Amino acid sequence: MIERDLYRLALLRKCRSADALPLDDLVMRANGAAAKVIGNYHDYLLMLLQDVEATARRKVSSWSPQTWAAFHRAVHDVKSSAAMAGETFVFDFSRLLETVLWRVDRADPHLDIVIRLFLTAIHVAADRSFAAAELDDLQNALLRISSRLGTSGGTRQGY
Amino acid sequence: MIVSRIDFSALDFLLIEENNFVRELVGGMLRGFGVTRLREARSIEAAMTDIERHPPDIILCDWMMKPTDGLSFLRKLRADGAKPYAHALAIMINEHASSDHIEAALGEGADSYIVKPFRAATLLAHLVQVITGQQVHLVD
Numbered sequence: 001m002i003e004r005d006l007y008r009l010a011l012l013r014k015c016r017s018a019d020a021l022p023l024d025d026l027v028m029r030a031n032g033a034a035a036k037v038i039g040n041y042h043d044y045l046l047m048l049l050q051d052v053e054a055t056a057r058r059k060v061s062s063w064s065p066q067t068w069a070a071f072h073r074a075v076h077d078v079k080s081s082a083a084m085a086g087e088t089f090v091f092d093f094s095r096l097l098e099t100v101l102w103r104v105d106r107a108d109p110h111l112d113i114v115i116r117l118f119l120t121a122i123h124v125a126a127d128r129s130f131a132a133a134e135l136d137d138l139q140n141a142l143l144r145i146s147s148r149l150g151t152s153g154g155t156r157q158g159y
Numbered sequence: 160m161i162v163s164r165i166d167f168s169a170l171d172f173l174l175i176e177e178n179n180f181v182r183e184l185v186g187g188m189l190r191g192f193g194v195t196r197l198r199e200a201r202s203i204e205a206a207m208t209d210i211e212r213h214p215p216d217i218i219l220c221d222w223m224m225k226p227t228d229g230l231s232f233l234r235k236l237r238a239d240g241a242k243p244y245a246h247a248l249a250i251m252i253n254e255h256a257s258s259d260h261i262e263a264a265l266g267e268g269a270d271s272y273i274v275k276p277f278r279a280a281t282l283l284a285h286l287v288q289v290i291t292g293q294q295v296h297l298v299d
Contacts, residue, residue: 007246011170011216011290020164021193023283027297030191030279037180038188
């Protein structure tokens with residue numbers, strides 16, 4: 001215990017300096033830095049969604065106008081939710097997807113297609129260096145939603 | 160003595176987080192606090208290699224890591240008190256706020272525990288607390 005106290009004391013000495021800033025100033029500077037990172041991430045998310053839309057256009061040619069409408073509604077929800085999530089300073093993709101998909105009408109006959117589209121998003125995200133644990137979280141979230149809704153879209157490979 | 164100013168520039172920080180966004184975000188906050196000696200690791204394995212080579216003063220580690228998680232990391236960190244890194248201050252970061260999680264982390268040697276999502280003021284309050292033992296209330 002004494003060793004730990006001495007260790008802390010040594011660190012505290014290192015933190016004393018004529019250049020030390022008030023704590024409130026440090027918070028303000030850190031908030032500015034965080035806002036910049038979040039702004040970049042929103043740009044990144046929008047790019048991700050564009051990729052998803054482009055992939056959908058390439059791979060799904062047989063969609064009806066209603067299916068496309070469901071898809072665009074989901075994409076719109078993702079963008080809106082991302083803007084809200086940014087205010088909390090941490091963007092949680094898995095929680096966001098749950099929110100988005102619960103917003104979609106459970107009776108929507110195209111819901112499983114929407115779920116599959118988000119699985120496509122996972123593929124795109126994987127290419128963009130999302131972490132393995134986050135991909136697993138995403139897949140699990142989608143499987144839970146898919147199971148609750150009784151749809152079949154539930155594998156990372158599935159379209 | 161009450162600490163109202165602090166200079167982190169002489170301290171070595173290690174941030175262990177596999178999520179790119181969170182790592183960038185927390186790294187940005189730390190640099191905003193004036194941290195200049197910040198190293199980052201995307202896995203516990205990479206972090207241990209880094210720590211063996213150059214022990215940091217303060218470690219921030221996310222719990223939900225794969226294949227080795229943050230709790231196992233704490234065990235490794237504190238396993239041998241003779242190691243030069245064994246006394247490094249460690250802050251565990253996790254999205255779970257249950258008392259079981261917090262007690263487990265503190266029991267394995269975490270000096271503090273932050274629940275995600277968090278703001279810069281919260282992070283700074285925890286850093287000040289682990290270094291000085293002083294509780295500070297900062298307005299965001």
